[in-house]
C-alpha cells in the first residue's frame with residue numbers, strides 16, 4: 001500500500017475514534033428513548049409558564065364587547081391579538097370587578113395610531129389583490145400619514161379610536 005494512503009487511513013481512524021468518544025460524552029441521556037428526539041424536552045416544555053388563554057375565555061366576563069365585535073369588521077380578530085397575552089387577567093381579574101385593576105393584571109389597550117398601523121398601514125410587501133372583489137379576508141390598507149392625520153396646529157391628536165370603535169370599526 002502506498003505510504004500516503006496509509007497516512008490518510010490513520011488520520012481517518014483518529015477522527016472516527018474521536019467522533020465516537022465525543023458522541024458518547026455529549027449525547028443527552030434521554031436521547032433516543034422516543035425516537036430521534038431528546039425525551040426530556042417534553043417535560044422541560046411543560047414547565048414553561050403559559051401566557052395566552054383559549055380564544056373564548058374573554059367572553060365569559062366581557063359578553064358585550066364580544067357581541068359588539070362579532071357584528072363588525074373585526075369579528076375574526078381574537079381579543080389577544082390586540083390586548084396581548086391575557087391568561088393571568090382571565091384567571092384573576094374577576095375579584096376586581098368595578099375597581100381599578102392592579103398593574104400586573106392590566107392589559108394593553110392599543111389606542112395609538114401605530115397600533116392600528118401594524119395591520120392597516122400600506123405596505124408594499126403585502127399582497128396586492130383588489131380588496132372586496134377577490135379576497136374579502138385581506139386587510140384594508142390605508143396610508144397612516146394621509147388618512148385623517150392628527151391636526152397638530154389645533155393640538156388635536158386624532159387617534160384612530162377617536163373616530164373608529166376598535167371593537168366595531
Ligand code: HEC
Pocket residue numbers: 053057058059060061062079080083085086087089090091092093094095096097098099101106107108109
Ligand atoms: C374572570 C373575568 C374576566 C375575564 C375572563 C377577562 N376579563 Fe377583562 N376585565 C375583567 C374585570 C373585572 C375588569 C376590570 C374593569 C371592569 O370592572 O370592567 C377587566 C378589564 C379589562 C380591560 C380594561 C382594562 C383597563 O385598563 O381599562 C380589558 C382591555 C380587558 N379586560 C380585556 C380582556 C381580555 C382581552 C380578556 C381575554 C383574554 C379578558 N379581559 C378576560 C374581568 C375579566
Ligand code: HEC
Pocket residue numbers: 058059062065066069074077078079080081082083109110111161166167
Ligand atoms: C382591533 C384591536 C382590538 C380587538 C380585536 C379587541 N380590542 Fe378591546 N380594545 C381595543 C382598544 C384600542 C381599546 C381602548 C378603547 C378606548 O380607550 O376607548 C379596547 C378596550 C377594551 C376594553 C375596555 C373597556 C372598553 O370597552 O373600552 C375591554 C374590556 C376590551 N377592550 C375587551 C376586549 C375583548 C373581550 C375583546 C375580544 C372579544 C377585544 N377587546 C378585542 C382594541 C381591541
Ligand code: HEC
Pocket residue numbers: 073074076077081082110111115116117118119120136137138139140141160161164165166169
Ligand atoms: C391584527 C390586525 C388588525 C389590527 C391590529 C387592527 N385591524 Fe382593523 N381590520 C383587520 C381585519 C382583518 C379587518 C377586516 C378586513 C377589512 O375589512 O379590511 C379590519 C377591518 C377594519 C376596518 C374596516 C375596513 C373596511 O373594509 O371598511 C376599519 C375601519 C378598521 N379595521 C380599523 C381599525 C382600527 C381603528 C384599528 C386600531 C384600533 C385596527 N383596525 C386594528 C385587522 C386589524
Ligand code: HEC
Pocket residue numbers: 113114116117120140141142144147148149158159160161162163164
Ligand atoms: C377624523 C376621523 C378618523 C380618524 C382619526 C381615522 N379614521 Fe379611518 N376612516 C374615517 C372615515 C370617515 C372613514 C370612511 C370614509 C373613508 O373611506 O374615508 C374611514 C375609513 C377607514 C378605513 C377603511 C378604508 C377605506 O378606504 O374605506 C380604514 C381601514 C381606516 N379608516 C383605518 C383607520 C386607522 C388605522 C386610523 C388611525 C391611523 C384611522 N382610520 C383614523 C375616519 C377616521
